[in-house]
Amino acid sequence: MSLGTTFAVSLVGLSGHLVEVQAHLAASVPGFTLVGLPDTALSESRDRVRAAIASSGIEWPQRKITVNLSPASLPKAGSGFDVAIAVAMLAGARRISVADPERVVHIGELGLDGRLQSVRGVLPAVAAAVAAGLRDVVVPAQDADEARLVPGARVVGVGSLAEIAALYGAEVPGIVLPSATARPTRSGVARRAEGDLRDVLGQEQARRALEVSAAGGHHLLLVGPPGAGKTMLASRITGILPDLDESEAVEVTAVHSVAGVFDPGQGLIRRPPYEDPHHTATAAAIVGGGSGLPRPGAASRAHRGVLFLDEAPEFGSRVLQTLRQPLEHGELVIHRAAGSARYPARFQLVLAANPCPCGLGIGKGLECSCSPLVRRRYFARLSGPLLDRVDVQVEVRPVSRVDRGGGTDVESSATVAARVAAARAAARARLAGTPWVTNAEVPGTWLRERLGPDPGLLAGIDAALDRGTLSLRGADRVLRLAWTVADLAGRGAPSRGDVGQGLALRTRGHHG
Structure with missing residues (x-):
């Protein structure tokens, strides 16, 4: 009887769990048994291992082999x-x-x-191993660059099982093995080029809304007719967001690694990601899913970045409702028969919508051919509870002839990004020692306690509450916007003008 042990890592969501792999060989009728809650792909490893050992020129042991994956109670999936x-x-x-x-x-x-x-998932797996005190890691040569992104890991990248056997002192016959193939290009790996705000003509109010959203981490709704520039504006928001810090970069890269859309040749993902799923996407595509243990969807891949839903009312109501959990808690917990997975999903939601099916019901809507009932039904697809969580809601009007003429004084993304970075730094300094980083995360009670002595500061909010154009949750969100406007202006606390601007950003337009 003899026993051999080593370690592997089981990923459940982004959490890596160390698994001790024990192989017990007994002098009995030859056989191969794998125990410890393996899934189908893992159960098939018996045949892969047998063929790989034979192909490496190593003699297969004619004994009763039992392989246990410990802890046996932890579900294990994948190859x-x-x-x-x-x-x-x-x-x-x-x-x-x-x-x-x-x-x-x-x-x-x-x-x-x-x-x-x-x-998939080499980066979070290696990070879990290092955290558990095991710094020596052997990975496929194609994944070595990704594994080396983990601080403290001693990584060996190998191309074949024969190389590993030689590493541990085996005398492997000098057979010619195919060289390790290059890592295949994965769909979605290419980093998106960030457009410049200088390309956007006119739209001063929408540009201001974009800047405030980026500075405070606020969700944004853009309502306007087709061709007004909603999609162009939304696609430029990541260009004015600050770089991810080290811990955020590792977290975002881990999500993309598990999703299989990460190119280690480009290093850690340091720019905020941008996801823009089509309106035909299913709930599983947005929040994650799949057979066995669920994989991250677009909402998790947009973690610390932007999730843009163009033509938002065209998305299925079930898809939109599933976004309420990550908007509220910053993470997604997906339950399946094989187990549950927890993925981070603290993204900025940007919605773009036409005001009605024909798209012309903006302003007085004189050119709109839709009936009032059709208009209401169309916009009602964006449910009240979802819209209530969107801080900034603005109308994007068609570009006028004057705006089309352009000008040399149009601000670039770099100029706006500098103001956003300064505002974020001011918010971080104020929120030091709290669990929050941006104004969008802070409870209204905490912000109210730090307001100036002006008794009439919140008069506009109180009036909107009395009129019913603002909910209590909406009042808190106006207050958050006011703090962001103050941060952008370099003020220590909001003024009446900042509160008024926050109210305008929240309640502009007929959609409330």
């Missing part, structure tokens, strides 16, 4: 355990050193020819 299973088995069969792999984490899928294949 990333293949290498660890093969190494534990070879150690148990004394084909390689028994002691060397005991404190090493092995991540990777095996091909039938013995090559190591790239897997």
Whole structure:
């Protein structure tokens, strides 16, 4: 009887759990049993491991082999355990050193020819291993760059199982193995080029709304006719957002790694991501899903960045309702039969909508051919509870002839980004020691306690509450906007003008 052990990592959402892989070989009828709650893809690793060992020129042990993945109660999914299973088995069969792999984490899928294949989620898996005290990690050569992004990890990138066996002292016949293939290009990997605000003609109010949204992390709704520039404005918001700090960059990169849309050659993702799913997208595509343990959707991939829903009323009502959880809590918990996964989803929501089906019901709506009932029904698809969570709601009017003429005084994204960065720094200094980073996250009670002594400061908000054009939640959001406007102006607290501007940004337009 002999035993070989090594380690792998099981990812549940973004949480990595260390898994001890134990291979027990007994002198009995030859067989191979895998226990410890493996899913279907993991159960198939028995055949992959057998073929990979044979292709590597290593003799298969003719014994009763039992591989246990401990803790046995933790659900395990995917093919990333293949290498660890093969190494534990070879150690148990004394084909390689028994002691060397005991404190090493092995991540990777095996091909039938013995090559190591790239897997998803390498960055959060390696981070979990280092956090658990295991710094030595063996990964496929294609994933080595991604693994090395984790501070403190000692990474070895290998192309084949034969290389790993040689690493642990085995004498491997000099057979020619196919070289490791380059990591395939994944859909969605290319970073989006950020457009410049200088390209937007006119639209002073909408540009101001964009700046305030970026400075305070506020959600934004743009309502206007087709061709007014809503999509162009929304696509430029990431260009005025500040870079992600180190911890945010690691978090965002981990989400994209698990989703399989990360190119390690470009290093950590340091710019806020931008996701713009089509209005035919399903709820699973937006919030995450899939068979087995769910994968992150567009809302999680937009974490610390922007989720843009163009033609928002055209999205299914179920899709829009699923956004209420991440808007409120900054994360998504997805439950499936195989287990639940928790993904961060603290994004800025930007909605663009036509005022009615024909798109011309802006202002007095004299050219609109829709009946009042049709208009109400169309905009009612954006439910009250969802709209109530959107701080900034503005109308985008058609561009006039004067605006089309352009001008040299149009501000660039870099100029606006500098003001946004200064406002964010002021908010961070004020919120130091609290769990909040931006004004959009702060409860109204905390902000009220820090207002100036002016008794009439909130008169405009109180009047809007009395008229019913503002809910209590809306009143708090106006207050948050007022603080952001004050931060942009370099003031220590909001003035009456700032509150008025916050009220205008919140309640402009007939949609309330």
